[in-house]
Amino acid sequence: MKCSHYLYVPLLIGGALFSCTSKTDRKLPIIGERETKQRVVDGETVIDTLYHHIPAFAFLNQDSTMISEKNFEHQIYVANFFFTHCPSICPTMQRNLLKVYQKYKGDERISFLSHSIDFKYDSPSVLKSYATKLGVDSEQWQFVTGTKKDIYGIAEKYLVYTKEDASVPGGYDHQGYLVLLDQQRRIRGAYDGTNDEQVAQLFIDLEILLNES
Amino acid sequence: MAQGPRLIASASMALLFGVFIKGCQPNVSIQTAQYAVNGQKLYVTHCQSCHGAKGEGLGKLYPPLTDTAYLRKNRDQLACIVKNGLHEPVKVHGQLYEEQMPGVPQLSDVEIAYILTYVTTRFGKDTDQYTQQEVRSSLVNCQ
Numbered sequence: 001m002k003c004s005h006y007l008y009v010p011l012l013i014g015g016a017l018f019s020c021t022s023k024t025d026r027k028l029p030i031i032g033e034r035e036t037k038q039r040v041v042d043g044e045t046v047i048d049t050l051y052h053h054i055p056a057f058a059f060l061n062q063d064s065t066m067i068s069e070k071n072f073e074h075q076i077y078v079a080n081f082f083f084t085h086c087p088s089i090c091p092t093m094q095r096n097l098l099k100v101y102q103k104y105k106g107d108e109r110i111s112f113l114s115h116s117i118d119f120k121y122d123s124p125s126v127l128k129s130y131a132t133k134l135g136v137d138s139e140q141w142q143f144v145t146g147t148k149k150d151i152y153g154i155a156e157k158y159l160v161y162t163k164e165d166a167s168v169p170g171g172y173d174h175q176g177y178l179v180l181l182d183q184q185r186r187i188r189g190a191y192d193g194t195n196d197e198q199v200a201q202l203f204i205d206l207e208i209l210l211n212e213s
Numbered sequence: 214m215a216q217g218p219r220l221i222a223s224a225s226m227a228l229l230f231g232v233f234i235k236g237c238q239p240n241v242s243i244q245t246a247q248y249a250v251n252g253q254k255l256y257v258t259h260c261q262s263c264h265g266a267k268g269e270g271l272g273k274l275y276p277p278l279t280d281t282a283y284l285r286k287n288r289d290q291l292a293c294i295v296k297n298g299l300h301e302p303v304k305v306h307g308q309l310y311e312e313q314m315p316g317v318p319q320l321s322d323v324e325i326a327y328i329l330t331y332v333t334t335r336f337g338k339d340t341d342q343y344t345q346q347e348v349r350s351s352l353v354n355c356q
Contacts, residue, residue, distance in 0.1 A: 087315050091263040095271050133273040133312075169315075194262075 027212060028180070028188040028205055032159065054079075054157050054185040059115070059144035062127040067142055069185060076209050077111045078202070079179045080193060081151075081160050083118035084130045087169045089176040093193030097178055098134060100202065101141050109210055112141035115155065117162045117172050119148045159187065178202055182209060245330060245342035252331025255324055259317045260332075268336030274312055276305035277336075284337040291333075292325050292348045293355035322348045 032052025038045055058068045080097060082090040097112065104110045116122035122130075127143040136143075145151070148164070155162040158179045165173040180189040180202065189205045191198040241249075257266075263275040270277035278284070283305050284291070298316030302309055320328070322345050329343035 085313075088262060091271055091275065092261070095265065098272070130274070135272040 026208055028182075028209055031187040031190070051184070051186050052157075054154065054181065054187075057146075057150070057154055059146040059150070060124055062124055062131050062143045063139075064124040067144065071142070072111060072113070072181075072185070074183060075109060075111050076183060076188075076206075077113055077181050078206075079113040079115070079158055079181060080177065081115050081117050081155050081158075081162050081174050083116050083170065083172055084122050084126055085118070085170060086172070089194050093176040093178070094134060096193050096196075096199045098136075099199070100178075100206070101136065103203070104206075105138070105140065110140075110206070114141070114143045115151050116143065116145045117151055117155070117164075117174055119145060119151060159190065180205060180209065182212075240340045241334060242342065245334060245340070248327050248330035248342050249334055250331075252327035252329070253335075255320070255328050256331050259320070260328065263314075268332065270305075273308060273310065275314075276303060276308070276310040278332050279336045280305045281337040281339070284333050284339065288333075289351050289354070291329050291343075292351040295325050295328060296320060296352060297355060322352070325352075 030051050034049055034051050037048045037050055039048065040046075054069070056069050058066055061067045078097065078100060080093060082094060094114070097114075101112055116127060122145050124145065127145060131137075131141070131143050146154075152162050155174075158177075160175050160177050160179065162172070162174040164171065176193040177190045178193045178199070179187055180191070182188050188209055189202065191202040191205075193199065264270055264278050265275075268278035287294075294314070294316075296316050296318055299314040302311045304310075325348045326343050326345045329348070333339040333341075333343060
């Protein structure tokens with residue numbers, strides 16, 4: 001009879017696990033500074049929260065077409081900063097982003113945006129050749145170039161450090177973050193694209209964000 | 214009389230044990246294994262980002278390092294490629310790769326020997342150590 005008590009243990013653990021995993025209301029944080037704005041609606045004062053988000057942009061892509069934030073409307077997307085002849089972190093970062101791309105290839109809810117920080121060398125044709133050789137043959141993953149001011153300026157908005165620096169291999173210093181954006185272009189996560197654990201977390205968080213939107 | 218079976222038992226145990234050891238490091242001498250361990254650390258630092266943790270390469274950008282036939286045929290060129298880079302197209306596993314490879318000129322001869330031992334025994338199917346002497350004589354003939 002004593003044994004029968006133990007029968008409940010796995011049942012209890014199972015129950016506890018189930019109640020955790022079945023919880024679907026987990027949400028990702030909204031990253032960045034926020035401000036509040038008061039306005040009066042029907043004589044009553046309401047307070048809106050304005051979240052940090054990526055402003056409007058326009059860049060030339062690998063097909064020499066101008067693309068803008070409108071190309072990412074009603075989608076979530078993953079953004080990063082790289083350059084084609086980067087000898088250090090970029091290949092690992094792009095190898096990992098390629099795994100995410102391959103998982104969601106053809107899924108219209110999600111797209112990818114790689115900004116080149118080498119505004120001198122990475123012309124659209126160089127980006128096109130790079131994308132093709134990487135194994136990307138669709139518009140779902142955009143590779144863009146722009147002026148130094150525009151690209152480095154938007155990197156700041158993504159909270160990614162980029163700098164032209166002759167003292168580092170390749171000539172440009174930058175962080176290898178894969179930045180996760182929601183449909184309002186708000187930052188919902190940033191993952192070191194060279195770190196396997198963080199990339200695994202990106203796969204998990206992507207599903208959470210897809211379920212939210 | 215009683216010793217017979219016991220002898221057989223211990224002999225077969227020894228044989229089994231031997232098979233286990235062999236299974237871990239096929240036909241590789243201890244020094245080769247040491248070179249490969251040192252080579253792995255350097256590989257992670259200087260090569261892995263492009264060529265991958267398993268030497269798998271990346272798309273058609275960076276070639277895999279698993280083409281044993283290529284490694285054997287170009288064995289005397291490998292040290293030059295690591296040190297000075299590769300500035301012409303290369304065919305690996307039948308696929309043409311056109312990107313330029315930057316060299317790592319600061320590597321010493323023994324460090325190159327470590328890396329090449331690691332690459333040729335772990336990704337290629339070779340079992341011989343790539344010696345420091347081999348690196349030195351290869352580097353003299355770099356084009």
